[in-house]
Amino acid sequence: MSGLFITFEGPDGAGKTTVLSAIAEQFNQAQRRDIVVTREPGGNQISESIRRIILDPKNTEMDVRTEALLYAAARRQHIQETIQPALDENKIVLCDRFVDSSVAYQGAGRQIGEDAVYQMNQFATNGLTPDLTVYVDVPSEVGLARIKAHRDVVDRLDAETLSFHKRVRAAYQRLAAAHPDRIVTIDATKPLPEVINEAKLLITNAIKRHQ
Ligand SMILES: Nc1ncnc2c1ncn2[C@@H]1O[C@H](COP(=O)(O)OP(=O)(O)OP(=O)(O)O)[C@@H](O)[C@H]1O
Ligand SMILES: Cc1cn([C@H]2C[C@H](O)[C@@H](COP(=O)(O)O)O2)c(=O)[nH]c1=O
Numbered sequence: 001m002s003g004l005f006i007t008f009e010g011p012d013g014a015g016k017t018t019v020l021s022a023i024a025e026q027f028n029q030a031q032r033r034d035i036v037v038t039r040e041p042g043g044n045q046i047s048e049s050i051r052r053i054i055l056d057p058k059n060t061e062m063d064v065r066t067e068a069l070l071y072a073a074a075r076r077q078h079i080q081e082t083i084q085p086a087l088d089e090n091k092i093v094l095c096d097r098f099v100d101s102s103v104a105y106q107g108a109g110r111q112i113g114e115d116a117v118y119q120m121n122q123f124a125t126n127g128l129t130p131d132l133t134v135y136v137d138v139p140s141e142v143g144l145a146r147i148k149a150h151r152d153v154v155d156r157l158d159a160e161t162l163s164f165h166k167r168v169r170a171a172y173q174r175l176a177a178a179h180p181d182r183i184v185t186i187d188a189t190k191p192l193p194e195v196i197n198e199a200k201l202l203i204t205n206a207i208k209r210h211q
Pocket of ligand 1: 012013015017018
């Protein structure tokens with residue numbers, strides 16, 4: 001039996017990272033041993049190095065397809081080093097972003113084609129698909145305002161135009177409509193404790209179904 005692969009997705013500033021770490025914290029000590037919390041791009045030394053290159057605001061010359069390929073390369077390494085070994089050990093992997101991010105940000109945000117980006121990622125993932133995706137949804141203006149209010153460093157993607165971020169959100173909403181069995185939407189304009197509770201319930205139910 002394989003483990004359980006759960007991803008968190010959403011526009012910048014939706015609250016994914018905050019919600020994910022609160023949930024991981026709330027699981028008891030015994031459960032925590034079976035849970036791996038990780039993120040994309042990143043999760044290991046090579047993928048974190050790629051992350052620094054992609055997000056560096058100085059890298060203004062980066063071509064949009066180069067960017068898409070770098071995200072996919074970081075993902076491949078992340079799967080091989082972190083995700084697949086944990087799933088093989090029957091663990092629960094909670095991952096901050098995965099292929100849906102590439103479809104939304106590079107496919108729609110950068111306008112290089114949602115299907116083209118999805119297909120390119122099939123090579124990187126060899127078809128690995130999350131069992132559940134928690135989509136934390138906020139209007140782009142709300143997410144960006146949260147980032148501006150709370151973050152000292154704004155990365156190359158955060159700094160994109162409002163229209164870029166609106167295309168990203170619209171693509172996420174299309175993905176959620178197209179994959180209702182996998183992607184569950186949470187309204188993240190609600191107060192943080194409510195968002196955390198809703199996400200925790202989704203994960204707890206997924207774990208129960210999996211046992
Ligand atoms: N429901 C909420 N209501 C108000 N503020 C929130 C809510 N959720 C998160 N925040 C705040 O918004 C900020 C951004 O949250 P967080 O970093 O978790 O977002 P994120 O989705 O991981 O963003 P990114 O993808 O850009 O890293 C944080 O300061 C967090 O405390
Ligand atoms: C995985 C992935 C991420 N992105 C973007 C989304 C964010 O702006 C940054 C990641 O950093 P954060 O800590 O989640 O803010 O990168 C992307 O464009 N494509 C992807 O595949």
